[in-house]
Structure formats: structure tokens, C-alpha cells
Amino acid sequence: MTDSPSATAPSRRLDPVAMLAALAVVAAYTRAIWFTPPERIQGFAQKILYVHAPAAWVAFLAFGLTALAGAGWLFLKDERLDRFAESSAEVGVVFTTAVLVTGPLWGRPIWGTWWTWDARLTLTLFLWFVYVGYLVLRGAVDGRESRARASAVLGILGALLILSLPHAPPDAGGGAPRGADDAAGDADDLLFLFLRLHPALRRPRARPGGLRRRTGCPRGRGAGLTARVPTDA
Amino acid sequence: MPDNAIYYRLAYAATLLLYAGYALSLAWRRARLARRRGGHV
Numbered sequence: 345m346t347d348s349p350s351a352t353a354p355s356r357r358l359d360p361v362a363m364l365a366a367l368a369v370v371a372a373y374t375r376a377i378w379f380t381p382p383e384r385i386q387g388f389a390q391k392i393l394y395v396h397a398p399a400a401w402v403a404f405l406a407f408g409l410t411a412l413a414g415a416g417w418l419f420l421k422d423e424r425l426d427r428f429a430e431s432s433a434e435v436g437v438v439f440t441t442a443v444l445v446t447g448p449l450w451g452r453p454i455w456g457t458w459w460t461w462d463a464r465l466t467l468t469l470f471l472w473f474v475y476v477g478y479l480v481l482r483g484a485v486d487g488r489e490s491r492a493r494a495s496a497v498l499g500i501l502g503a504l505l506i507l508s509l510p511h512a513p514p515d516a517g518g519g520a521p522r523g524a525d526d527a528a529g530d531a532d533d534l535l536f537l538f539l540r541l542h543p544a545l546r547r548p549r550a551r552p553g554g555l556r557r558r559t560g561c562p563r564g565r566g567a568g569l570t571a572r573v574p575t576d577a
Numbered sequence: 578m579p580d581n582a583i584y585y586r587l588a589y590a591a592t593l594l595l596y597a598g599y600a601l602s603l604a605w606r607r608a609r610l611a612r613r614r615g616g617h618v
Contacts, residue, residue, distance in 0.1 A: 387580065399592070442592050446591065452584060
């Protein structure tokens with residue numbers, strides 16, 4: 345079974361998930377800006393948590409999925425899992441960037457400082473570097489299998505940092521922002537994640553060496569027959 | 578109530594720019610992929 349040339353080619357038609365994600369972003373921003381009152385003690389700065397906390401949750405979810413997909417690739421060697429891991433890591437980096445940008449903008453008026461080397465903040469920054477390194481690594485390694493193996497290992501090791509995050513003791517700055525849990529769960533960030541991930545799960549196009557590597561069959565006319573004949577017969 | 582609206586405006590503007598930039602990057606890569614795959618767009 346082979347793919348038709350257009351089996352996974354993107355179409356110019358707008359992706360419904362993309363449209364839904366865009367609408368959700370607009371809806372979330374509209375509600376947060378115009379339909380939520382400023383908090384009594386923190387003032388308007390508290391509204392930053394409506395984008396900061398969901399971005400953090402989705403980033404950690406994305407890195408967790410990267411690790412799971414990487415582990416899956418190590419066992420199954422399915423190219424879709426490798427692409428899924430890469431896509432998920434990319435989304436994680438984008439949302440961690442949002443966390444690292446909005447965090448100091450909340451910390452300055454509330455803590456009185458842009459940044460503290462609190463364990464949780466430092467680990468988040470380190471996580472960002474690890475997954476930027478993951479993406480750079482993917483661009484630097486030649487060979488699909490070597491790239492997938494190296495990045496799967498790095499993806500799994502990077503996700504171990506996430507497990508240590510909730511247990512990191514809060515420092516003088518106070519650790520994670522107060523009230524962050526109230527803001528978690530904005531659907532728009534999850535849609536963004538899904539938007540990036542669902543194309544990665546499509547069936548891979550037939551590429552030179554792609555199907556052959558997994559099945560051991562040579563390509564070309566009569567390839568299937570050739571593969572069934574023992575070479576030493 | 579403290580007057581710190583500037584920080585919240587900056588944060589929302591920054592995230593909006595980031596998300597919009599990423600969405601444009603996805604759209605650009607998608608279009609480039611479509612062109613590379615023989616004009617199946």
C-alpha cells in the first residue's frame with residue numbers, strides 16, 4: 345500500500361482546528377481584558393496569570409507528550425511518533441517562552457523584582473534551554489534514525505525536569521505565582537497544541553528508504569516478490 | 578489597588594505577538610511544504 349502523492353499534502357483550505365484556535369485566543373483575550381475585574385490586592389497585574397498559568401500547563405503537557413512519544417519511538421520505531429515528539433517540543437518551547445516573558449512582567453509589580461533564582465523559575469528556564477537544544481539537535485543530526493534516537497533520549501531526560509518542578513521548594517520570591525491555579529486550563533492554548541500535533545500523526549508519505557527501512561523490502565517494480573525470495577536461495 | 582496596568586498590557590501584547598508569530602510561522606511552513614510537494618495546494 346502506497347500513499348498517493350497528495351495523501352498528506354497540506355491544502356489551501358483553512359484548517360478548522362486553526363480557525364477554532366484563533367477564535368479561542370480572541371475569546372480568551374476578550375474575556376480576560378474586558379470581562380474580568382482587577383484583583384483587589386494585585387491590581388491589573390493579576391490578569392497576567394490568565395495567560396501565564398495556562399501557558400505553563402500546556403508547555404509541561406507538551407514536553408510530557410514529547411517524552412512519551414520519544415519513548416514510544418524507541419520501542420516501535422514509528423516515524424509518526426518521532427514527528428509527534430518534534431511538534432510537541434516546538435509547541436512546548438513556544439509556550440515556555442510565553443511563561444518566561446509573562447512571569448517577570450508579573451513578578452516586577454508583585455515581588456518587586458523581574459527575576460529571582462528560585463528553584464522553580466530556574467528549572468523552567470533550564471527546561472526552555474533543554475528543549476531549544478532538542479530542536480537544534482534535530483537540525484544538526486543527519487540520518488533519520490540517529491536523529492530520532494538522540495532526540496528521543498533528550499526529550500525523555502528533559503521531561504524528568506518537569507517531575508521535579510512541583511517539589512521545588514519556594515524561595516524568598518514565593519515560587520509560582522499565587523492564584524495561578526485559578527487561571528489554568530484556557531482552552532485556546534490546548535487548541536494551539538492540538539493544531540500543531542494532529543498533522544504529525546498523519547500517515548507518512550512514501551519517501552525513498554522510508555517504507556523500505558521498516559519492512560526490509562526493496563523499492564521498485566517487483567520489489568515485494570524480490571523480498572519474499574531468500575537471497576541465498 | 579496598585580496601578581500596574583502597564584505590566585499586564587505589556588504581557589498581553591507580548592504573548593499576542595508570540596502566538597501570532599508562531600501561527601504565521603506554521604502557515605508559512607505549511608505553504609512551503611505544499612509548494613515543495615508539487616503544487617498540491
